[in-house]
Amino acid sequence: xxxxxxxxxHQVTQMGQEVILRCVPISNHLYFYWYRQILGQKVEFxxxxxxxxxxxxxxxxxxxFSVERPDGSNFTLKIRSTxxxxxxxxFCASSEPWDxxxxxxxxxxxxxxx
Amino acid sequence: GESVGLHLPTLSVQEGDNxxxxxxxxxxxxxxxxxxxxxxxxxxxFIIDIRSNMDKRQxxxxxxxxxxxxxxxxxxxxxxxxxxxxxxxCAEKSVEYGNKLVFGAGTILRVKS
Numbered sequence: 612x613x614x615x616x617x618x619x620x621h622q623v624t625q626m627g628q629e630v631i632l633r634c635v636p637i638s639n640h641l642y643f644y645w646y647r648q649i650l651g652q653k654v655e656f657x658x659x660x661x662x663x664x665x666x667x668x669x670x671x672x673x674x675x676f677s678v679e680r681p682d683g684s685n686f687t688l689k690i691r692s693t694x695x696x697x698x699x700x701x702f703c704a705s706s707e708p709w710d711x712x713x714x715x716x717x718x719x720x721x722x723x724x725x
Numbered sequence: 726g727e728s729v730g731l732h733l734p735t736l737s738v739q740e741g742d743n744x745x746x747x748x749x750x751x752x753x754x755x756x757x758x759x760x761x762x763x764x765x766x767x768x769x770x771f772i773i774d775i776r777s778n779m780d781k782r783q784x785x786x787x788x789x790x791x792x793x794x795x796x797x798x799x800x801x802x803x804x805x806x807x808x809x810x811x812x813x814x815c816a817e818k819s820v821e822y823g824n825k826l827v828f829g830a831g832t833i834l835r836v837k838s
Contacts, residue, residue, distance in 0.1 A: 615768075642824060654769060654814060654828040667823045702768050706824075714826065716768035
């Protein structure tokens with residue numbers, strides 16, 4: 612069964628440092644997403660990406676965040692200067708435009724900012 | 726605004742019993758709903774979905790019910806098993822809010838053996 616893969620599974624970083632979270636979406640999917648989940652809370656939308664550009668972003672996705680599809684397979688989330696409150700699970704997902712099976716999520720990257 | 730909420734944060738059931746997990750949504754324009762299961766340390770896993778032109782959809786051991794009049798969604802799990810223990814999220818999507826999913830707060834399901 613096709614999977615969305617994310618690396619690393621756990622990232623620890625110093626406050627103020629830049630981090631890049633990596634994702635390989637399902638190969639024939641066209642929409643890509645990042646969501647985050649602070650411990651014990653609900654999953655929150657960050658950004659959606661289609662046709663090599665951001666199609667939608669939330670209030671959380673401020674200037675410290677950026678996304679990129681550097682090649683035909685990877686989809687990355689960069690946080691330029693991490694803050695303590697950026698500590699969370701970050702999930703990548705991909706979908707067809709109106710995929711009846713919903714999105715496929717990766718297993719997530721746990722980001723810990725210290 | 727965009728919000729999806731759950732009535733019960735934790736549900737404990739005996740193995741073999743049926744489970745019902747509830748969700749209230751606030752966006753009457755939402756036209757697609759999904760239930761996800763999340764096990765510890767893993768990403769959300771698709772369980773079942775339903776479109777707003779339906780009020781019931783059945784899968785293997787699971788049934789989703791949609792009541793648009795009161796904006797209520799439920800997930801029924803038949804013959805609950807220990808492997809069903811997880812956090813369950815409902816999520817909604819609408820054309821009005823683009824292609825993103827709006828998740829509810831989650832319900833913890835604990836299955837007692």
